[in-house]
Amino acid sequence: MNPQTVPTLVSDALAGHRRALARLISQIESRAAGSNAAMAAIYPRRLSGPGHPHVVGITGPPGAGKSTFTDRIITHARAQNLRVAVVAVDPSSPFSGGAILGDRLRMDRHVLDPGVYIRSLSARGHAGGLSRAAGQVVDVLDACGYDLIVVETVGVGQGELGVMQVADTVLVVLTPESGDSVQAMKAGLLEIADCFVVNKADRPGADALVRELEMAVHLDARRQWNAPVFAACATDGHGVNEVIAALSRHREW
Numbered sequence: 001m002n003p004q005t006v007p008t009l010v011s012d013a014l015a016g017h018r019r020a021l022a023r024l025i026s027q028i029e030s031r032a033a034g035s036n037a038a039m040a041a042i043y044p045r046r047l048s049g050p051g052h053p054h055v056v057g058i059t060g061p062p063g064a065g066k067s068t069f070t071d072r073i074i075t076h077a078r079a080q081n082l083r084v085a086v087v088a089v090d091p092s093s094p095f096s097g098g099a100i101l102g103d104r105l106r107m108d109r110h111v112l113d114p115g116v117y118i119r120s121l122s123a124r125g126h127a128g129g130l131s132r133a134a135g136q137v138v139d140v141l142d143a144c145g146y147d148l149i150v151v152e153t154v155g156v157g158q159g160e161l162g163v164m165q166v167a168d169t170v171l172v173v174l175t176p177e178s179g180d181s182v183q184a185m186k187a188g189l190l191e192i193a194d195c196f197v198v199n200k201a202d203r204p205g206a207d208a209l210v211r212e213l214e215m216a217v218h219l220d221a222r223r224q225w226n227a228p229v230f231a232a233c234a235t236d237g238h239g240v241n242e243v244i245a246a247l248s249r250h251r252e253w
Helices: 003-014 018-029 035-040 066-079 103-110 134-143 181-186 206-219 240-252
Strands: 054-059 084-090 116-122 148-152 169-174 195-198 229-231
Touching (some): 003 018, 003 035, 018 035, 018 116, 018 134, 035 134, 054 066, 054 240, 066 084, 066 148, 066 240, 084 134, 134 148, 195 206, 206 229, 229 240
Parallel strands (some): 054 169, 084 116, 084 148, 169 195
16 A cells, blocks of 8 residues: 555544544554554544553453453443444464454444444464554554453463553453463463453352452452452353443542
8 A cells, every 4th residue: 555545544544434444454454654654643542541541451361251251341331332442363373374363253243333343453473462563553443532442362371461561451351261370370360460250150160260369369469459350151141240340440440
């Protein structure tokens, strides 16, 4: 794309044109000529302070239910007439370099909602659970006036903690199969979590994991905010409202 057209995409995206927004994000992701200069002209609202808009990062191991939880959060926000943007980061194949970009399939009921914008990004081999462009994409969505931005990471392993650099509030989603709190400590999730949820809480071992996480949080003397721990089941909605309320409390804090 001719770099002279990138500023036009920026102005059109900020004016509310979704197609221009999609094309602009593609230019940012591919590092097109002129995209960095265009980004310099964007002034995200969150530069004035956290929570403007509220950027929620959702992380956890593969298969924990991050996308289903994101879908529930979208539904709750739209009931409050909030505009929601979702950045879903998918892993890239080490062989082909491609990505399925399938996380948004679990949010397909929101596709036709003009108050919801969902964008998948490929990690493109970037470490940290996010794509290299994720921070800039969040800045663009911020400048476009979205009230809530949800950043869903690649299913993280140990050391993949990039979400804390872009999110105001980090929700860590675990399952009874994720292992004990020692595994969470090894992955660094205890340090970055502002809220824990043990999803699929109808499975054996959920209550024990909740207790272990609560104890681990309680023993962490460095914390100013004590991350609450919840048991929930995103598929049927059990416990989801309590988690969403905790995310709002952390934003206020």
